[in-house]
Amino acid sequence: MKTRRAFLQSLAAAPVLGGACVARPSASVGVRPAPIGTGTPRHIIHLVADGMSSGILTCANHYSRLTRHRPLTWFELTRRPELRMAFMDVRSQSSWVTDSSASSSAWGSGVRIPNGKVNQTSSGGKLVTLYEVLGAAGWQRGLVTTTEVTHATPAGFAACVKSRADGEDIALQYLERRVDVMLGGGRKHFAKESRRDKRDLRGDFRSRGYAVMDTPGDLASAPFDAPWLGIFAGGHLPYVIDQFGGISKVETVPQLAAMTRAALRRLGQAERFVLQVEGGRVDMGCHNDDAAAAIREMIAFDEAIDVCLGFQREHPDTLLVITTDHATGNPGLNGIGDNYEKSNQAFRNLLSIRQSIPELGKRLVLAEDAGQFAARLFESTGYMIAPRRRELVEPFLKKKGYALFDGLNSDVGAMGQVLANHTGISFTSTQHTSDHVPLLALGPGADAFSGFIENTEVFERYVGFAGVRFRNPQESLVAGVDPEPGSAENVAEYLLG
Amino acid sequence: MKTRRAFLQSLAAAPVLGGACVARPSASVGVRPAPIGTGTPRHIIHLVADGMSSGILTCANHYSRLTRHRPLTWFELTRRPELRMAFMDVRSQSSWVTDSSASSSAWGSGVRIPNGKVNQTSSGGKLVTLYEVLGAAGWQRGLVTTTEVTHATPAGFAACVKSRADGEDIALQYLERRVDVMLGGGRKHFAKESRRDKRDLRGDFRSRGYAVMDTPGDLASAPFDAPWLGIFAGGHLPYVIDQFGGISKVETVPQLAAMTRAALRRLGQAERFVLQVEGGRVDMGCHNDDAAAAIREMIAFDEAIDVCLGFQREHPDTLLVITTDHATGNPGLNGIGDNYEKSNQAFRNLLSIRQSIPELGKRLVLAEDAGQFAARLFESTGYMIAPRRRELVEPFLKKKGYALFDGLNSDVGAMGQVLANHTGISFTSTQHTSDHVPLLALGPGADAFSGFIENTEVFERYVGFAGVRFRNPQESLVAGVDPEPGSAENVAEYLLG
Numbered sequence: 005m006k007t008r009r010a011f012l013q014s015l016a017a018a019p020v021l022g023g024a025c026v027a028r029p030s031a032s033v034g035v036r037p038a039p040i041g042t043g044t045p046r047h048i049i050h051l052v053a054d055g056m057s058s059g060i061l062t063c064a065n066h067y068s069r070l071t072r073h074r075p076l077t078w079f080e081l082t083r084r085p086e087l088r089m090a091f092m093d094v095r096s097q098s099s100w101v102t103d104s105s106a107s108s109s110a111w112g113s114g115v116r117i118p119n120g121k122v123n124q125t126s127s128g129g130k131l132v133t134l135y136e137v138l139g140a141a142g143w144q145r146g147l148v149t150t151t152e153v154t155h156a157t158p159a160g161f162a163a164c165v166k167s168r169a170d171g172e173d174i175a176l177q178y179l180e181r182r183v184d185v186m187l188g189g190g191r192k193h194f195a196k197e198s199r200r201d202k203r204d205l206r207g208d209f210r211s212r213g214y215a216v217m218d219t220p221g222d223l224a225s226a227p228f229d230a231p232w233l234g235i236f237a238g239g240h241l242p243y244v245i246d247q248f249g250g251i252s253k254v255e256t257v258p259q260l261a262a263m264t265r266a267a268l269r270r271l272g273q274a275e276r277f278v279l280q281v282e283g284g285r286v287d288m289g290c291h292n293d294d295a296a297a298a299i300r301e302m303i304a305f306d307e308a309i310d311v312c313l314g315f316q317r318e319h320p321d322t323l324l325v326i327t328t329d330h331a332t333g334n335p336g337l338n339g340i341g342d343n344y345e346k347s348n349q350a351f352r353n354l355l356s357i358r359q360s361i362p363e364l365g366k367r368l369v370l371a372e373d374a375g376q377f378a379a380r381l382f383e384s385t386g387y388m389i390a391p392r393r394r395e396l397v398e399p400f401l402k403k404k405g406y407a408l409f410d411g412l413n414s415d416v417g418a419m420g421q422v423l424a425n426h427t428g429i430s431f432t433s434t435q436h437t438s439d440h441v442p443l444l445a446l447g448p449g450a451d452a453f454s455g456f457i458e459n460t461e462v463f464e465r466y467v468g469f470a471g472v473r474f475r476n477p478q479e480s481l482v483a484g485v486d487p488e489p490g491s492a493e494n495v496a497e498y499l500l501g
Numbered sequence: 502m503k504t505r506r507a508f509l510q511s512l513a514a515a516p517v518l519g520g521a522c523v524a525r526p527s528a529s530v531g532v533r534p535a536p537i538g539t540g541t542p543r544h545i546i547h548l549v550a551d552g553m554s555s556g557i558l559t560c561a562n563h564y565s566r567l568t569r570h571r572p573l574t575w576f577e578l579t580r581r582p583e584l585r586m587a588f589m590d591v592r593s594q595s596s597w598v599t600d601s602s603a604s605s606s607a608w609g610s611g612v613r614i615p616n617g618k619v620n621q622t623s624s625g626g627k628l629v630t631l632y633e634v635l636g637a638a639g640w641q642r643g644l645v646t647t648t649e650v651t652h653a654t655p656a657g658f659a660a661c662v663k664s665r666a667d668g669e670d671i672a673l674q675y676l677e678r679r680v681d682v683m684l685g686g687g688r689k690h691f692a693k694e695s696r697r698d699k700r701d702l703r704g705d706f707r708s709r710g711y712a713v714m715d716t717p718g719d720l721a722s723a724p725f726d727a728p729w730l731g732i733f734a735g736g737h738l739p740y741v742i743d744q745f746g747g748i749s750k751v752e753t754v755p756q757l758a759a760m761t762r763a764a765l766r767r768l769g770q771a772e773r774f775v776l777q778v779e780g781g782r783v784d785m786g787c788h789n790d791d792a793a794a795a796i797r798e799m800i801a802f803d804e805a806i807d808v809c810l811g812f813q814r815e816h817p818d819t820l821l822v823i824t825t826d827h828a829t830g831n832p833g834l835n836g837i838g839d840n841y842e843k844s845n846q847a848f849r850n851l852l853s854i855r856q857s858i859p860e861l862g863k864r865l866v867l868a869e870d871a872g873q874f875a876a877r878l879f880e881s882t883g884y885m886i887a888p889r890r891r892e893l894v895e896p897f898l899k900k901k902g903y904a905l906f907d908g909l910n911s912d913v914g915a916m917g918q919v920l921a922n923h924t925g926i927s928f929t930s931t932q933h934t935s936d937h938v939p940l941l942a943l944g945p946g947a948d949a950f951s952g953f954i955e956n957t958e959v960f961e962r963y964v965g966f967a968g969v970r971f972r973n974p975q976e977s978l979v980a981g982v983d984p985e986p987g988s989a990e991n992v993a994e995y996l997l998g
Contacts (some may be wrong), residue, residue, distance in 0.1 A: 058555035059831050059929075062936045066597060079937070082588060082953040089586050089952075091579060100563060100848065101834060101841040119840040334556050336831035336934030337598060338908045343616040344598040344933065351597065396905055408893055408918035409927050411835045421905035424930075430906050432556075432927040436841065437833030439559045440576070455586075456579040 045323035045448045045469055047271075048278040049312045050111070050462075053305045054104060054157055055287025055298075055332030057439060063295065063337055063429060064302035066351055076302075077309045078326065081444055088450040090443045094330050094459045097126065097479050100438040104287065105168035107329035107459060108160020114463030115476045122156065122174070123164040131476045134278070134463055135162040136181060141470040144184040144274040148263045150241045150301070151284030152190025154178070157329060161280050172199050179208055182231065185270055185279070187223070187263040189237035198238075209233045220258045223266050228273050234263070243285055244300040249358035251384055261307035268315045278466065281308050289360070290332035293412075293420020295429035296357035296385075298335070316447055323469070325453060325462070327443035333431035334439065340428045350428030356386030357427070361419050369401055387426040397422050411435055542820035542945045542966055544768075545775040546809045547608070547959075550802045551601060551654055552784025552795075552829030554936060560792065560834055560926060561799035563848055573799075574806045575823065578941055585947040587940045591827050591956045594623065594976050597935040601784065602665035604826035604956060605657020611960030612973045619653065619671070620661040628973045631775070631960055632659040633678060638967040641681040641771040645760045647738045647798070648781030649687025651675070654826060658777050669696050676705055679728065682767055682776070684720070684760040686734035695735075706730045717755045720763050725770050731760070740782055741797040746855035748881055758804035765812045775963065778805050786857070787829035790909075790917020792926035793854035793882075795832070813944055820966070822950060822959070824940035830928035831936065837925045847925030853883030854924070858916050866898055884923040894919050908932055 053061075065076045074080075081087055096106035098118035109123045110116050113131035117124060123131040135145045147158040154163075154171035163177040171193040178186060196204040210216050215226050217234035226232055242254040258266075264281050271277040283305030289298025309326060316322040340346040359367075364384045371377035377398075378389050389397075399405040400418030407413045411433030412421065424430035445453035452465045467474055550558075562573045571577075578584055593603035595615035606620045607613050610628035614621060620628040632642045644655040651660075651668035659680050660671040668690040675683060693701040707713050712723050714731035723729055739751040755763075761778050768774040780802030786795025806823060813819040837843040856864075861881045868874035874895075875886050886894075896902040897915030904910045908930030909918065921927035942950035949962045964971055 057831075057833070059828070059934060059936050062934075065937070066935065079588065079953050084952070087952065091576065099836070099841040099844050101836040101844040103836075103841065119842070331556070331833060334554075334831045334833035334929065336554070336828060336929045336936055338930040338934055339596070339598040339600075339932035340908070344596040344600065345616070347596050347598040347935065392903065393905070396903065406889065406893065408890070408915055409921040411837070411921060411927060412918075418905055421909075424906040424908060430908060430929040432831065432833045432929055433835040433921075435836035437556060437559075437835055438563065438844065439556050439833055440562070455581070455584065456576050 043448055045321055046276045047319055047322040048449075048466055048469065049268075049281060049315070049322060049324050050161075050278070050466075051281045051283075051305070051309060051312065051324065051326040052108075052157055053283040053286050053302060053328045054151075055290045055330060055436065056302070056328035056441070057290065057331035057334045057437065058442070059334055059336040060286065060290060060295075060298055060302060061442075063335065063351075064299050064306070066337065067299045067354065068303060068306065070352065070355075072303075076306050077313070078306060078444070081309075081326075081446065084446070086446065086450070088445040088454045090445070090453050091440045091456050092327060092443050092459055093440055093456070095438065095481075097481055101436050102330050103156065103168075103436065104329050105156035105160060108157045110459035111462040112160040112162070113476050114460045114467075115479055116460060116481060117479060120168055121166060122159045122168050124166055125477075125479050128166065129477070130164045132474070133162055133164060133181075134466055135183060137467050137472055137474055138278050138470050139181065141472050142276060143470060144271050144277040146185035146267045146271050146277065146279040147183060147188070147282075148185070148260070148267050148279065149188040149282035149284045150260050150304070151188060151282065151288075152193065152240055153186045153188035153235065154190050154193045155188075155240070155284060157282045157284060158186075158188070158280060172201070175205055179205065179212065182212075184274075184277075185232045185267050187232065187234040187236075187258070187267055188284075189235060189239055189241045189257075191218075191235045191238045194233070194235060206233070220262070223258055223263070226266065226270070228270055232267075232270060234258075240285060240288070243289065243297045243360045243363075244304050245297045245358070246360050246363050249360075251358045252360070252363040254363075259307070260304045261311050264308045264311045268311065272315065272319065276470070281312070283308065287332050290335060290431065291434050292361045292416040293333060293335075293431040293434055294361040294416070295335055295420075295423070295427055296354050297360040299354065321448055323445065323447040323449040325443065325445050328441045331437045331439035331441060333433055333435065334437050335429050335431045337428050338424070338430060347428050350426065353386060353426045354429075357384070357423075359384045361416050361423075365401065365415060365419065385423065385426060387423060389422065393422060393425070409433070540945055542818055543773045544812075544816055544819040545946075545963055545966065546765075546778060546812070546819060546821050547658075547775070547963075548778045548780075548802070548806060548809065548821065548823040549605075549654055550780040550783050550799060550825045551648075552787045552827060552933065553799070553825035553938070554787065554828035554831045554934065555939070556831055556833040557783065557787060557792075557795055557799060558939075560832065560848075561796050561803065563834065564796045564851065565800060565803065567849065567852075569800075573803045574810070575803060575941070578806075578823075578943065581943065583943065583947070585942040585951045587942070587950050587952055587954050588937045589824060589940050589954050589956055590937055592935065592978075594978055598933050599827050600653065600665075600933065601826050602653035602657060605654045607657075607956035608959040609657040609659070610973050611957045611964075612976055613957060613978060614976060617665055618663060619656045619665050621663055622974075622976050625663065626974070627661045629971065630659055630661060630678075631963055632680060634964050634969055634971055635775050635967050636678065638969050639773060640967060641768050641774040643682035643764045643768050643774065643776040644680060644685070644779075645682070645757070645764050645776065646685040646779035646781045647757050647801070648685060648779065648785075649690065649737055650683045650685035650732060651687050651690045652685075652737075652781060654779045654781060655683075655685070655777060669698070672702055676702065676709065679709075681771075681774070682729045682764050684729065684731040684733075684755070684764055685781075686732060686736055686738045686754075688715075688732045688735045691730070691732060703730070717759070720755055720760070723763065723767065725767055729764075729767060731755075737782060737785070740786065740794045740857045740860075741801050742794045742855070743857050743860050746857075748855045749857075749860040751860075756804070757801045758808050761805045761808045765808065769812065769816065773967070778809070780805065784829050787832060787928065788931050789858045789913040790830060790832075790928040790931055791858040791913070792832055792917075792920070792924055793851050794857040796851065818945055820942065820944040820946040822940065822942050825938045828934045828936035828938060830930055830932065831934050832926050832928045834925045835921070835927060844925050847923065850883055850923045851926075854881070854920075856881045858913050858920075862898065862912060862916065882920065882923060884920060886919065890919060890922070906930070
């Protein structure tokens with residue numbers, strides 16, 4: 005095994021090759037021990053509510069006031085005078101609308117890359133990741149998420165693959181790069197039964213000294229002197245609403261706050277660590293135009309913030325950065341009724357929704373007739389649908405709908421629009437948007453996150469806090485093709501018409 | 502005419518009556534000369550981009566980079582270390598989704614009132630407005646807007662009426678309360694030909710010493726020793742896109758930046774002033790799900806910020822507060838195409854749109870057949886619509902469409918969704934949303950606008966800067982009705998179905 009110094013020296017000498025393991029840094033590299041003082045963090049916790057549009061943040065605040073009788077911690081934090089606040093441009097190299105892998109890779113390597121890749125440039129150049137640099141500098145590194153632990157956002161801190169879809173290779177890289185703590189879902193990427201290479205990766209982790217966990221009980225009794233691999237579901241962890249909604253029969257797994265607390269207890273043993281905590285299913289709820297599911301994921305994320313604040317109180321040399329990788333679907337509680345006086349009441353209907361849209365959809369497509377369809381919808385959501393509206397949505401559930409805007413041309417998009425009559429909350433589409441996103445920072449180093457920042461600056465700051473000078477080679481942004489004279493959905497059809 | 506001292510003393514003695522002109526303040530009232538130093542502004546400029554969702558701000562930034570080759574001033578400002586940034590809860594008394602009159606009234610009286618009213622409580626109690634208090638304290642007061650100058654947002658600083666629709670009474674109150682500078686649209690509320698009471702309000706303004714202006718030329722030569730009434734259109738000023746788009750035949754009027762520059766030259770003669778500058782048609786563009794129109798209004802608003810920054814450089818005792826009264830339709834540039842790689846190209850199609858949706862709609866409804874419909878749409882927007890999509894939108898243009906979500910049940914909502922295939926930008930609805938909104942503050946007093954604020958605090962701060970202690974009686978927020986067992990669009994129909 006290379007020593008840290010040898011690894012960092014190797015960065016300076018590595019050739020630039022498309023297939024090279026490590027790209028040549030553009031600046032000189034060296035280790036300078038980080039000064040441990042008020043100004044420089046020894047612990048970095050990077051919290052990501054994936055796909056958090058401005059509107060879902062506000063709606064979660066309404067929900068928190070309604071059910072927890074207090075605002076979100078996110079907004080309580082903004083009242084602290086020592087808090088720093090910024091907006092961040094999260095664009096990728098290939099589009100003003102980023103995906104999660106390019107967005108996390110910008111934090112994880114300081115380079116904007118095309119959507120779909122993880123820390124690889126458009127030409128296949130492999131970038132050195134944050135977790136390699138900080139690992140070489142002696143920092144422990146953790147990943148906690150409600151998605152598969154190999155999903156785009158966690159992967160962006162530690163892995164380098166051509167396609168974000170390659171969860172199996174990402175899992176292998178976590179082993180090779182020896183990430184210290186991984187908690188989340190995605191067992192299929194580790195188990196020999198489901199891996200294409202039939203490799204027993206869980207066994208390999210175990211033989212390298214990892215505590216491999218499968219259940220909440222395992223997590224509760226995990227040893228503090230070993231690295232951790234805790235995988236609690238085959239794929240993503242189930243939505244909070246399906247775990248506690250009372251209709252779907254899904255596994256109950258450790259919640260984000262509990263995983264975060266455990267990870268901090270474990271990593272808190274180390275002199276220096278960096279931890280990414282992802283509320284990953286906020287984004288998935290918003291991709292489904294599913295306000296009820298997404299808002300509950302936001303609350304779970306807020307509980308994880310509370311855990312981190314508790315840790316920071318006991319360890320003041322901890323920097324918290326709380327943000328999102330992009331907005332998704334830009335939901336909003338709309339004005340409903342005369343003078344918008346029915347909006348609050350509509351919002352309260354969220355309380356009667358007891359399933360995520362995917363779980364609800366499974367039951368709706370099996371309904372034998374219109375009456376059963378409406379009854380099941382009512383049972384799961386409290387929404388009584390009129391026959392005329394049901395006739396509008398049914399083609400979409402049969403994958404035969406055709407929307408005015410293609411971005412809503414899906415079963416979930418259509419269901420989201422129908423349920424907006426119930427909750428008041430609708431979405432622009434089922435896709436990400438290009439919105440600049442908010443960022444909060446608290447603790448030593450927070451001053452570096454003020455005003456307006458580029459997502460690539462996050463990498464620079466974190467590496468700087470470790471006293472390392474390192475920069476990956478930068479890519480050019482795609483300026484965008486020249487505007488065409490006009491977009492055409494079907495010119496031939498138009499000319500005939 | 503009352504002296505200032507007499508007016509402010511009268512506040513303390515006024516009875517609380519539903520119909521009373523002035524409500525009893527809840528705290529003692531007195532004039533204390535404002536200390537003129539670095540800490541307290543002598544000039545306050547309150548800039549409002551009406552209906553500015555987070556997403557329209559980002560889209561305007563894309564547009565600015567594309568056409569002006571620089572970011573919005575809004576975002577450039579966030580990089581200044583002395584800038585203060587906050588989120589603001591803009592809810593009204595009656596709904597988490599405010600309208601412009603309740604929102605502006607919260608700034609203008611420090612009280613959350615029901616949507617639809619201007620500085621009147623739910624029981625009809627009349628509130629003392631910011632411009633009365635500051636006028637009594639010797640401050641000059643201005644209103645500049647691209648809407649009718651009697652519209653909700655300007656009115657919220659100066660008027661007190663039961664319904665925001667009563668522009669004629671608002672115009673009268675501006676005369677009685679002697680607002681020093683008014684620039685915008687809304688001639689119909691001032692002219693004897695169109696007023697219900699046949700009163701020649703323009704003549705009344707003139708006889709009270711006002712310079713009454715109708716044209717850009719009048720504005721250029723306006724005297725600095727008189728108060729100003731400059732009204733440049735019958736209703737709202739035309740959309741920028743229709744003035745400069747080249748298809749609609751609309752009047753060219755003074756732009757927001759030009760009106761702001763003129764107002765500041767005039768008010769800058771005074772020792773102390775407060776000026777509200779409203780980019781009022783951002784909201785109207787978003788109500789029409791009209792990204793092309795709204796973004797150009799955002800650029801015009803940004804140019805007005807530049808003018809104010811120039812004034813502030815020469816007058817460092819100026820506080821700038823830049824914000825919005827609420828979000829509208831939460832637009833976003835959506836991910837389009839594989840890996841979202843067509844989003845940038847879609848956005849560039851905005852450049853080919855040369856009319857607002859209302860102007861376009863006038864031409865489309867007169868189209869004689871499908872071919873002419875498609876040809877006119879193409880001419881105005883560069884968008885070639887497929888016959889199948891045209892068949893989907895036509896019922897909405899004939900007011901016979903029926904959408905999955907009622908919030909998009911309109912001709913403009915449907916047109917907005919269709920054009921989203923062209924531009925990538927769609928909206929959640931044609932209504933306001935409940936989003937907490939961003940606020941920037943720069944200059945003396947900016948520290949009072951940090952972190953998270955309630956909209957009512959704006960009044961308290963501004964009055965405080967004038968050294969006046971005054972507070973209107975507060976209203977209780979509507980907690981919201983109990984959740985019903987389920988919302989029903991048509992229960993009888995459902996039971997039959």
